[in-house]
Amino acid sequence: MFESLSQRLSATVDRLRGRGRLTEENIRESLREVRIALLEADVALPVVQALIQRVKVRAVGQDVIKSLSPGQALVKVVSDELTAVMGTANTELNLAAAPPVVVLMAGLQGAGKTTTVAKLARFLTERKHKKVMVVSCDVYRPAAIAQLQTLAEQVKVSFFPSEAGQDPVEIAKAAVQAARREVADVLLVDTAGRLHVDEAMMAEIKAIHAAINPVETLFVVDSMTGQDAATTAKAFSDALSLTGVVLTKTDGDARGGAALSVRYITGRPIKFLGAGEKTDALEPFHPDRVAQRILGMGDVLSLVEEVERKVDHEKAQKLAEKVIKGKRFDLNDMRDQLQQMTQMGGLAGLMDKLPGMASLPDNVKSKVNDKEIHKMVAIIGSMTKKERRHPDLLNGSRRARVARGSGTLPADVNRLLKQYMQMEKMMSKLSKGGSKGLLRQMRGAMKGMGGMGGGFPPMGG
Incomplete structure (x- = not known):
């Protein structure tokens, strides 16, 4: 998400960073480029005009021109204003009401409403520790x-x-009664979508809304529709008292126009971003973090939270104890590390949150994918238990057998074993030299990651 916008803005910002002093002319030039970048990202015109005007007022005032490092000061102004346009801070669901807290989901057909209901149910269960019930009022699809x-x-x-x-109205009313009987904390109500906003759809959802009086009414919209997402959300917002928006399919949206337009056009906060089909692919929307990602600063906070949540702490602890005791790091351990990396969204998902990634050339970014990781896991899976515990046993004929079993080439098996030896060396240095030894090794390993030729840093250690 935001790839094209991020590249354009990062290039503009980099040119300014080297300037000792900024003038009104410099700023006007830069803002013209920012304006074009926003329009190309399919941000709604009123949003672009308002954003550029606010940045301009602050930029030519005390904030930037009189700053000791004007380039960095302008970056901060742009970051602040992008954050303000998207809503300043994350707006959480109101779960403090008397249970069951009823959440009504609305949206057009194909926006991913039903999948989002499941994602939100999982989010509330795992992260908020709520007892959740779901119901479908979609009697048409x-x-x-x-x-x-x-x-x-x-x-x-x-x-x-x-x-x-x-x-549909009777279904919703009966579900609320059932949620009360089962002492559910939250009831998620999925409703029917249409191909476009029509009177029948609005009348039905208004009737359901009036019958169950939901605490939250969330509009689910496909981010790939760009500024149309904001227009559709506005139509719903005028008809219903929306409390928030969920943007879906953000993994397929390189422009990001919807995220920048929805809050300004509707006045309703974006509460969640959905990416992909998996039920864990739903994240709270943090405007400040998204603004940093747009400007190529990465989103380290979200990355840390993701690592904390998705790393298998028990396995990480066992590996740490094993290494500290001086026991050998084997191919079973390496497979665990690779699998944990894929659970956190893979290499592409990790890269998206690291600072400076927007400035990488497309040909470099295209090489970073998870095919290589899956291939490595398949190679290790084709070995015997004994071979995984004692990699020294893998002579030429055994390597050829493993390659055939995993559908790869002997060269791929050799490359994996070379990477394993680098990781094993890193782990043995840790057991001897403590954390300082590990940090030195990790720096070296990170340098080699780009072309998949170097070692992988251990996850969760």
Whole structure:
């Protein structure tokens, strides 16, 4: 997300950083480029005009021109104003109301509403420790109810059954009663979508809203529709008292126009970003962190939170104890490290949150993918238990057998073993030299990661 915008803005900012002093002409020139970058990112025109005007007022005032480092000062102004346009801070769901807290999900067909219901149910269960029930009031789309039931089973939340012939308002009312009986903390209500905003759709969702009086009414919208996402959200916002927006499919949106337009156009906060089909691919929306990502500063806070949440701490602890005791790091340990990396969104997901990644050339970024990791896991999986524990046993004929078993070439097996030896060397130095030895080794390993030719730093250590 924001790739094209981030590249354009980073280039503009880099040119300014080297200037000892900024003039009104410099700033006007730079803001012209920022304006073009925002329009190309499909940000709504009123948002672009308001943002540029606010930056200009601050930039030509005391904030930038009289600063000792004007380039950095302008970056801060742009970052502040981008954050303000998107809503300043993360707006959480209101879960303090009397249970069950009813959350009504609205949106057009194809925006990913049903999947988002499952993602939100998992988020509330795992991170907020709430007892969640879900219900589908979509009696029109074939298999919509069955889809939600399947997803509810996957994320281990209770499902209130409904049928295609029932009245959506009656379904919603019965679900609220059932949630009370089961002492559920939160009830998520999935509603029907249409291909476009129409009177019948609005009348139905207004009737459901009036019948169950939800604490939260979230509008789910496809971020790839750009500024149209903000326009559709505005139509819903005028008809319903929306409390927030969920942007979906952000992993397929390189422009990011929707994220920058929705808050300004609707006046409603973006509460979550959805990326991908997996049920854990939902993150709270933090405007300040997103602004930093747009300006190529990365999002280290989110990365740290993700590592903390997704790393298997038990395995990490066992590996740490093993290394400290001087026991050998084997290929089973290496496979665990690689699998943990994929659980955190893979290399591409990690890179997206690291500072300075926007300035990397496209041909370099395109090489960073998870195919190599999956290949390495497959190679290790084709070895015997004994070979994984004692890699020295892997002579030429055994390597050829492993290559055939994993559908790879002997050269791939050799490359994996070379990377394993680098990691094993790093671990043995840690057991001898403590954390300082590890830090030196990790720096060396990170340098080699770009082309997948170097070692991998251990995850969660």
